[in-house]
């Protein structure tokens with residue numbers, strides 16, 4: 079059949095010419111299977127469940143029974159009976175996350191407590207809880223619930239609780255023995271987020287302490303499809319358990335030649351799929367970040383509009399961390415028949431989740447990674463190659479509910495040069511929040527039993543930052559202060575918690591609550607490409623000459639007062655979901671502040687109060703204008719420019735600015751910028767010994 083999408087019919091003849099996909103992508107030798115990386119390959123067995131999978135029956139119960147893990151139920155329960163800790167490795171999609179907690183429930187493990195399952199990301203915790211509730215013919219909040227930051231759906235009836243690892247860590251502050259849990263499953267262990275790494279130590283200790291004090295046993299299950307089982311085995315002092323069998327085969331195809339432009343390669347591959355694959359084969363494309371995703375989504379929609387002449391159609395969804403929760407969940411809903419779902423996602427869709435309908439995955443092979451430079455004290459967001467483990471996780475998303483295909487826009491030789499597994503986040507992340515949480519738990523980083531200890535410079539840098547924030551007495555012999563304990567009460571980065579604690583002194587508590595809440599939500603502005611001039615005009619009403627923080631405050635404060643928020647947001651090109659989310663966050667932050675007896679004062683039009691208060695927490699994020707026209711950060715002296723999205727971009731350049739974050743693309747860009755007065759630095763944070771010239 080003639081393609082509906084003539085790629086080179088859109089005025090870009092080079093598009094198809096430069097990437098003759100049919101010839102450039104070659105099948106790998108190991109067709110019809112996901113080849114696992116060598117470093118941790120479990121035994122490869124043919125799925126014994128093929129017949130069941132081929133069946134037309136589609137009830138949830140039948141789907142469950144067809145999962146490889148379902149048939150390992152007895153083995154898992156027997157092993158758990160004999161051992162307090164299990165390391166379970168099974169193929170992606172084999173049913174670990176959804177089934178094992180149900181086995182434990184049925185075996186009575188939730189009779190005297192609850193079963194907790196941690197996930198690195200909120201979208202996974204939410205969607206899996208919904209799926210398991212459906213499998214149990216129940217609703218979320220009943221037997222199964224989820225808890226993510228600022229949202230708890232669990233009730234006293236909840237026995238299986240999916241939660242983010244950050245939430246479990248916060249619970250440990252209140253109860254280090256995690257007494258409400260009888261079993262904890264730490265899922266996606268290979269991801270090695272800082273929170274998960276700290277949790278490994280916390281749960282191990284809780285288990286030992288409970289044994290020592292003859293309290294109810296805590297059963298631990300560590301699961302993944304790609305973890306380094308030897309390393310984990312040594313740390314937990316247990317042997318690993320392999321679950322044989324896979325659900326659906328995934329055929330993996332590599333680009334024959336290196337692709338200079340992975341976005342272009344992804345686009346061409348997508349339309350090639352669209353020409354040749356059945357319309358109900360949905361596509362998931364892995365890219366690196368919001369801007370790239372939104373730009374490609376727009377391009378696909380436009381191309382589809384230009385070339386769409388048949389009955390079939392495409393629906394494009396985006397999925398990345400900054401997207402409002404409601405929007406994130408849209409891609410999980412079914413699309414009408416004769417429509418292809420195309421999901422453009424970051425690594426947020428890489429593990430755990432199942433997006434129904436996905437049969438094709440296009441993997442660009444890159445990821446945006448946050449790393450911290452202890453010598454400059456700055457966090458940097460950088461695009462890097464994924465690991466081999468991540469590549470296998472990504473391909474696994476194609477075989478969740480049927481056989482699938484994964485197209486890698488990089489060559490096989492390139493992939494062989496990828497790291498086998500991603501570097502644990504604890505070795506590269508800013509540890510300020512983690513060190514504070516550990517101190518609130520009464521744990522000194524130096525003596526904590528980490529699976530991989532963080533670099534001493536990283537810990538030292540966190541101690542220095544905490545000392546400057548007033549959270550610890552001394553960076554040399556760290557002991558937590560009352561301010562530090564209060565900071566740890568807020569589910570926020572310590573720098574933002576500090577803003578709330580300092581706000582009453584500057585008389586701007588109401589404003590700071592709104593601003594911190596709005597900053598937690600992000601992205602309230604809709605940049606409507608079709609109507610970008612109208613959107614820009616609407617947004618300009620809120621612009622503050624002081625910069626982005628006060629602009630954001632203007633938006634949120636007006637939103638709080640408006641009587642018809644839906645119409646108001648629509649007319650002003652603002653994202654109502656994000657603003658509602660910010661309102662919810664504000665309420666919760668206000669509750670914690672009230673518990674801490676903080677004064678709820680307001681500074682009215684005194685913008686200096688807000689700006690000075692911002693300095694109390696974000697003093698590491700200051701940059702000075704240089705003669706050459708660029709900025710230099712005070713901390714680490716990094717050269718940077720104001721991000722084009724800032725209201726201060728392209729206008730007069732203030733001498734001294736404060737920014738929320740630095741992003742690295744072709745340049746270092748400073749995001750969310752506010753003009754400050756250089757003299758305030760010494761007034762507000764006299765402890766900073768900065769060189770101002």
Ligand SMILES: Nc1ncnc2c1ncn2[C@@H]1O[C@H](COP(=O)(O)OP(=O)(O)OP(=O)(O)O)[C@@H](O)[C@H]1O
Pocket residue numbers: 145168169170171172173174175176177205206209302303325429430431432434474477478479
């Ligand atoms: N939200 C969902 N909607 C539809 N089907 C789902 C959903 N979640 C899970 N499933 C089905 O259950 C199967 C098992 O999923 P589960 O998350 O338990 O596997 P897993 O072994 O934990 O995978 P991974 O290692 O990738 O997290 C999936 O392959 C899919 O068929």
